[in-house]
Amino acid sequence: SQQGEEDPQALSIQEGENATMNCSYKTSINNLQWYRQNSGRGLVHLILIRSNEREKHSGRLRVTLDTSKKSSSLLITASRAADTASYFCATAPYGGSQGNLIFGKGTKLSVKP
Amino acid sequence: DADVTQTPRNRITKTGKRIMLECSQTKGHDRMYWYRQDPGLGLRLIYYSFDVKDINKGEISDGYSVSRQAQAKFSLSLESAIPNQTALYFCATSALDSNQPQHFGDGTRLSIL
Numbered sequence: 090s091q092q093g094e095e096d097p098q099a100l101s102i103q104e105g106e107n108a109t110m111n112c113s114y115k116t117s118i119n120n121l122q123w124y125r126q127n128s129g130r131g132l133v134h135l136i137l138i139r140s141n142e143r144e145k146h147s148g149r150l151r152v153t154l155d156t157s158k159k160s161s162s163l164l165i166t167a168s169r170a171a172d173t174a175s176y177f178c179a180t181a182p183y184g185g186s187q188g189n190l191i192f193g194k195g196t197k198l199s200v201k202p
Numbered sequence: 203d204a205d206v207t208q209t210p211r212n213r214i215t216k217t218g219k220r221i222m223l224e225c226s227q228t229k230g231h232d233r234m235y236w237y238r239q240d241p242g243l244g245l246r247l248i249y250y251s252f253d254v255k256d257i258n259k260g261e262i263s264d265g266y267s268v269s270r271q272a273q274a275k276f277s278l279s280l281e282s283a284i285p286n287q288t289a290l291y292f293c294a295t296s297a298l299d300s301n302q303p304q305h306f307g308d309g310t311r312l313s314i315l
Contacts, residue, residue: 120301131206131292131306132245139301177244181300189235189260190304194244 095178095196103201108165110196112178113158119181121154122190123163126175135163135176140183168200205229208293208307216315221280223310225293231305232298234276236260236268239290239309248291251276252298283314 096111112121120139124132138145138154138161145152151164165172175197179190206227215221225234232253237245247260249268257268265287267279280287290311294304 122303124306129309131308132294132304134303134305137301137303179304189247189250191247192237192245194242 095176095193097196098194099197099199101199101201102168104168104170106168106200108168108172108198108200110163110176110178110198112161112163112193114161114178114180114191114193115159116180117183118156119183121152121161122179122181123150123152123161124177124179124192126177126195128174132177165198168198170200170202172198173200174198206293206295206305206307208291208310210310211308212311214313214315215283217284219283219314221283221312223278223291223293223312225276225278225307227274227293227295227305229295229305230273231295232273233296234270235294235296235304236266236276236278237292237294238262239292245292248278285314288312288314 094113102108118140120137122137123135125135126132136147136152138152149166154161175195177192177195179192209224235250236248239245246262248266249260251257251270254270269277290309292309293307296302296304
């Protein structure tokens with residue numbers, strides 16, 4: 090069963106704008122991860138945030154985690170056409186099989202030049 | 203991730219045929235996973251293995267079997283393929299630490315007629 094739900098399902102912006110994607114989940118987690126998938130390719134890990142962390146940065150990426158609301162957001166600043174892809178959140182459930190992830194359905198981001 | 207190689211990349215076959223998808227990795231990871239991706243449904247876990255002697259069912263294991271031939275190799279079989287197994291299949295690996303990301307191959311696009 091799907092744990093994470095991304096919102097919105099699709100997002101279209103202009104190059105240079107910021108893109109924000111949200112993820113909600115249902116159960117307690119050890120960590121939450123964000124992945125990118127370019128069309129026809131495998132998923133690429135972007136960032137991992139542990140349950141005791143609230144914010145994490147990596148280059149133009151900023152991830153926040155609110156465990157009280159069971160939600161996370163991914164912000165991509167100054168977007169580029171190359172950021173066009175699907176973005177998935179994945180949760181590692183607390184008490185679950187170590188290392189197993191439950192993926193959401195993804196947000197499809199389109200960045201127009 | 204070039205360190206995780208899936209073969210074949212594309213396969214078209216008929217209902218009732220036996221199919222094997224192969225995955226090999228050079229990352230030295232103990233954990234390996236097989237996922238299925240359907241449009242609008244995200245990734246769902248089929249099977250996972252934490253070492254050569256450890257095989258576990260995932261969310262949607264019915265109709266599938268796996269074999270972990272070595273630390274580096276994990277294959278997925280469809281004993282008698284059916285059309286609703288048409289999907290994109292991904293292999294992934296991860297290190298033992300549960301706070302480590304998964305690394306994905308580029309997938310096998312499987313069509314069953």
